[in-house]
Amino acid sequence: xxxIVAVVAxxxxxxxxxxxxxxxxxxxxxxxxxxxxxLKPETIxxxxxxxxxxxxxxxTSTCGGRHAKRSQHYSGKAIDFRPLATTPRKAAAVAKTLxxxxxxxxxxxxxxxxxxxxxxxxxxxxxxxxxxxxxxR
Numbered sequence: 001x002x003x004i005v006a007v008v009a010x011x012x013x014x015x016x017x018x019x020x021x022x023x024x025x026x027x028x029x030x031x032x033x034x035x036x037x038x039l040k041p042e043t044i045x046x047x048x049x050x051x052x053x054x055x056x057x058x059x060t061s062t063c064g065g066r067h068a069k070r071s072q073h074y075s076g077k078a079i080d081f082r083p084l085a086t087t088p089r090k091a092a093a094v095a096k097t098l099x100x101x102x103x104x105x106x107x108x109x110x111x112x113x114x115x116x117x118x119x120x121x122x123x124x125x126x127x128x129x130x131x132x133x134x135x136x137r
Contacts, residue, residue, distance in 0.1 A: 024044070024047055024051055026051040026055060026057065027047060027057055027058075028056065028057075028084075029058065029059050030058060030059070030060045032064070033059050033060065033062055034062075035062075036062065039062055039063070039076045039077075039079070040075070040076040040077055042077070042116045043076060043077050043078070043115075046098060046101060046114065046116050049098050050091075050094070050098065050114065053094050053098075054083055054085060054086050054094050055085030055086065056083075056085055057081040057084060057091075058081060059080070060080045060082060060111055061079065061080035062076075062078075062079055063076055072102065072115035072116070072117045073115075078113060078115035078116075079113075079114060079115075080107075080111050080112065080113050081114070082111055083112060088106050088110050088112050091112050092104050092105075092122070095112065095114045096122060100116055101114060101116065101120070102114075102117035102118060102119055102121075103115045103119060103120070103121050103122065104121075104122040104123075105122060105124065105125075106123075106124050107124075107125065108125070
């Protein structure tokens with residue numbers, strides 16, 4: 001019984017603890033994400049610009065995990081995130097207006113992909129779905 005009470009008591013602080021490892025106050029992480037250490041400085045700057053405009057986000061993927069062969073994730077130039085204060089569509093629209101943005105993608109599960117790669121492209125869909133691409137600007 002004491003363990004359950006302790007877990008319930010600690011669960012109230014989990015959102016605060018999730019932000020503790022981040023230099024950007026409005027960023028939290030899913031458990032599999034180990035922080036921002038693998039990201040390039042320009043990617044961290046992009047995250048700061050983005051959170052200043054759309055509010056808090058939960059990062060679901062940085063450099064680890066499985067991605068496409070030439071994914072910007074592997075070079076520390078991309079993140080996938082879940083917006084916590086707005087819709088994925090609005091978050092993607094705001095991301096496209098940032099100066100230091102490359103690709104912007106949204107997925108049917110509510111996640112948004114942003115990167116600082118050279119190619120300015122946006123898409124919707126999953127790797128198994130029929131994708132719709134458009135070049136930004």
